[in-house]
Amino acid sequence: MSLYFEERMIEQKENDPSNGKIVFTHPWILTTIPLQNENDEVDENVHIHLQKFLHLHSEIPHGFLTRFYNAFQNRTALKAVIFFEITTSEKLFNRPFEHPLHPLNKKTCEEYPKAMENDFRFEFLKNSDYTIKCPDDYSMQAIGMVLNFSSEFMRKHFKESKENEFICEHRIDVIKPIIIYIHSLCFQMPKTYDLDFVDRLLEAIHFFELENESDIKKSIHKSICQKLVEEPSNNFHSVLQFLSIAIKHGFKSLCNMCSALIANKFYQQWEQTFPPNARNPNNLLFREIFGPEGHIDLENEKSLTLWCFDLIEFAIENSFFTNIILQ
Structure with missing residues (x-):
């Protein structure tokens, strides 16, 4: 970071957000360096005092200390202000979920295979014994035993009903990924979605009281974080x-x-x-x-x-x- 205004303006252009950089600055007004001696004169060692201090934080531009000393000698400067600056990549800052140690930077759910019809985990879509009907005239096939093992709500429901179908209050767009997940442990968010879909999906997950809902919720959480920055x-x-x-x-x-x-x-x-x-x-x-x-x-x-x-x-x-x- 340059200590001269003209040079700083050039740096500011180089660090423009369009270049993918984020610059943090913080000013500090110097009040503890002994710039005057006991006779209220500028200390002849001010160069040394300031140089020792600035050496900890920045390279000193050529001629700066002379200009600084003269300014105090002529009493045209009363204070010294040091700006601390940190420059970092925008990607590192606004995508914390991609940091290696971030809790969301772990693959929790496998995505859907390209050939779902040839994957045994999705055999339930062809051979099922249970149907979940949605209010938008769509239905989803499932296996009753899997529902019983995976959903606390369905376990309670099976104790009260011997029917092979269940009429659900949630729409098919959120029911389908949930049923696929509890049968295959595969899940991925749609390529495009709005926040209403996210809210309805999470409400449906809560409704079914899934045994291992933390993994699917982490996938949703990461996806919506990505959506925020994109x-x-x-x-x-x-x-x-x-x-x-x-x-x-x-x-x-x-x-x-x-x-x-x-x-x-x-x-x-x-x-x-x-x-x-x-x-x-x-x-x-x-x-x-x-x-x-x-x-x-x-x-x-x-x-x-x-x-x-x-x-x-x-x-x-x-x-x-x-x-x-x-x-």
Whole structure:
């Protein structure tokens, strides 16, 4: 990072977000270096004091120390400001789920095979003994014993019914991937989908009370995190919809990403929309995003709602300035 304004402007262009870089800067005003001696004169060793300090953080441009000394000698400079700068790849920053140690960077569900009809795991689609009927006039074939082993809801249902079919309240677009998953442990999100699909899919998973639902939920969580950063344009309203999914279904990584995005791009809108006196059910948007008990969750140290508000405030009060966040 250059200490000269003209050079810094050139660097700023080079570090433009379009080049895939994120630059964090943080200023520090020097007040502890002894620039004046006891006679209120500029210390002749100011070069040494400053050089020792700057050596820890940056290369010193040629002629800088002379200009710095002369400025203090002529009393045209009263303070020294050091800017710390960290430059990192945009990809590393806005795609945390791809970090090797990130909990979502693990393959939990195998994707659908190309030749599903030749894979024995999908034989149930041809030879089944049970039918799940959906309200949109579609049905899904299944094997009753697999449903019994995989779903707590179906176990309870089989105790009360001897029928070979079940009428389900959820639509076929979310029922089909769930039934395929519990028979084959294969799952993948559609190439295109909206947040309504995600919400309905997760509600259907919750409805069936799947034995190993954590794996399929991790796959959904990672997919929606990818969707957040791959959206062609994210406005404040769309980010709130992602945040709503995160809060409702306990997706902490998605919550973290939404909070960072809000803090760095939409903080003013956030403050205007959710001031302290509007964080209650009377604010319909607050209720929509954080649920009917969102105001109660603000008092719960373990809730994602409180985590979100605290994370945004922490980012504003303590984080570095940055030229881009998830942009």
